[in-house]
Amino acid sequence: MLCPEVRSNGAGRKLIARQVSYRQLLKNRDFGLLIFAQSISNFGDWLIIGILVAMVTELVPTNINPALAVAGLWIAKIAPSLFFSPFIGALVDRTDRKKGMIYSDLIRAGLVALLPFSSVLGGLFFVYLVIFLSEIFTLFFVPAKDASIPNLVKKDQLVDANSLSFTLNQVTMLIGLGVGTTIILVVNRLIAFVPVLKNFAGTNTAIYLDATTFVFSAIAVSFIHMPKQRVKVDKGHTIFEEVKDTFRFIAANPKIKSIIISVGFSVLGLGTILVVGPQYAQVDLGLGRDGFLILLTMLAVGLVIGAVSSSWLTHIISKESLFSASLTIVGLSLIGFAVFPAVTPAIILSLISGSALGIMYVSAYTIFHEQVSDDIRGRLFTALEADLRLGLIISLLITSALASTIGDQKLNIFGQMVTINSSQIVLFGGGVIVFVVSLYAFSVTRALARKAIVEKVNASEK
Structure with missing residues (x-):
């Protein structure tokens, strides 16, 4: 049974004389690598959002409304968290988070790299399958990354660390959307007519770039010196029992x-x-x-x-x-x-x-x-x-x-x-x-x- 660990930081908490700057945080080599991994993979995720929408509308059969195809895309992205999050959360705490993040990145890279071949591998259903599986591994990577932050920075740096993490998420989201739009509107018109580049031009360029961002993220995580996490697994305690313990913890x-x-x-x-x-x-x-x-x-x-x-x-x-x-x-x-x-x-x-x-x-x-x-x-x-x-x-x-x-x-x-x-x-x-x-x-x-x-x-x- 897990016991609630509550530490009060009420009105008596002393004001910190000087806030820790982002520059000081980024001097922390391990935290900097984690933030880089988060930022580059987030950039890749948003890079292909518009491209995925265009892809499913192109692959949709004529007897199906394109709006339903786009809705299916969002369902494929959201559904894994609804069905698997309690069990994946238990795995995040049971396993080595660093290795888990590396494997998640590499598997997502491989899955995304298959998207250009969707038309011959199953069409619309294959796109949904790739997105669904990718989101399962994203569901491991993101909580593992968030759970690792307190192990890499000092307690009085947590607010600044979360602030920097969230800020970079928004910045890379905007950059990813902008680059994705540029690729769709410009690159296709400039180089699609060159025969040798046809398989890599336009939308495929963004897809392969997205896959590459996951590889770079995995490399960055591999260089992080992650302190050994505390793993409490009672003998004979199953994942289902750990899920119940999680809800008990929240309730208490x-x-x-x-x-x-x-x-x-x-x-x-x-x-x-x-x-x-x-x-x-x-x-x-x-x-x-x-x-x-x-x-x-x-x-x-x-x-x-x-x-x-x-x-x-x-x-x-x-x-x-x-x-x-x-x-x-x-x-x-x-x-x-x-x-x-x-x-x-x-x-x-x-x-x-x-x-x-x-x-x-x-x-x-x-x-x-x-x-x-x-x-x-x-x-x-x-x-x-x-x-x-x-x-x-x-x-x-x-x-x-x-x-x-x-x-x-x-x-x-x-x-x-x-x-x-x-x-x-x-x-x-x-x-x-x-x-x-x-x-x-x-x-x-x-x-x-x-x-x-x-x-x-x-x-x-x-």
């Missing part, structure tokens, strides 16, 4: 449980913008067909700002309060999108909500690193990943149904008839969900703070 640790619940429900509310965002940008804001990309870009910029600012904010406010406050800001921002459907407010709200999301991510991951012991950390990060994806799937399904059912509504506000689009209604509902979740997170934080004070008083009286 109020702080960890509140984060997992809050993250899941916040994604449920945030998913609304992915479904109705394009319609909101085009119809409500009048930005045209590509208007949603403007909002997403501002959101991504905000994510980076939030992640970077987390480093000094956590020296002023506790991470628990910061997590709850960021949820509140995200909820109010979604409500703001619905109430103020204009371009300038929408751009400002995109920056604000993105910043709050970045702060929420860094705060949550740092709390996990500080509160969870090494022997169960992999399982907890895998559970968090599954929590995110489950919330997203439920949100996409519910939001799609609501958006198509509700329709536009006319309301009498102060004697004037006002038309409210379905996208505004859905965004308002999503904002309310996130706001209510933030109140729950605040209540747990306050309850734990009061409990810590009572325990301190009782201890002093003894």
Whole structure:
């Protein structure tokens, strides 16, 4: 049985005089290699997102709607975390994480390299199979990487380490999308006519480049001097029993449980913008067909700002309060999108909500690193990943149904008839969900703070 390991870092925590800079962190050879491996493989993942969408639409049979083929692609990417995450999490904690990350990278490289031959190896089904299997190994790599960070940096560097990790994820995502788009639009036209390069031009160029990024990631991880992890496996203890222990741990640790619940429900509310965002940008804001990309870009910029600012904010406010406050800001921002459907407010709200999301991510991951012991950390990060994806799937399904059912509504506000689009209604509902979740997170934080004070008083009286 696993016992909760809770270490309070309440109001009495001393402020750190000077935050640890990213440059100092990157001087840590092993952490730098881990971040490089994460960044280059993340770049490769986003490099071929658009290419995969184009590939499945080309391979789809004429009797199947291309939209269904694209939906199948996202199902193949998300499904592994829903079905296998508890068991993969147990493997992350049972096995050598460094070797596991290397094998995961090399296997993903081999799988991705097969994609150009999809048309002769099974068509659309083969693409889905490759993506499904790749995501299984991604599901091992990411929690293993996250669980390894506290073993490579000092405790007072955890916030900066998570901030840097998240920031580089966003930067490499934007670069990957940009390079992928360039390859699709430019490289195909420039070199596809050269016979000897036809098999490597255009979309295939991006696919082979993606496979190469996994190889470089594996090489980088192989040079990391990873401290020996603590592995607690009771004799005769099966993986199924370890999965049960993970849920017992979460149930017995109020702080960890509140984060997992809050993250899941916040994604449920945030998913609304992915479904109705394009319609909101085009119809409500009048930005045209590509208007949603403007909002997403501002959101991504905000994510980076939030992640970077987390480093000094956590020296002023506790991470628990910061997590709850960021949820509140995200909820109010979604409500703001619905109430103020204009371009300038929408751009400002995109920056604000993105910043709050970045702060929420860094705060949550740092709390996990500080509160969870090494022997169960992999399982907890895998559970968090599954929590995110489950919330997203439920949100996409519910939001799609609501958006198509509700329709536009006319309301009498102060004697004037006002038309409210379905996208505004859905965004308002999503904002309310996130706001209510933030109140729950605040209540747990306050309850734990009061409990810590009572325990301190009782201890002093003894």
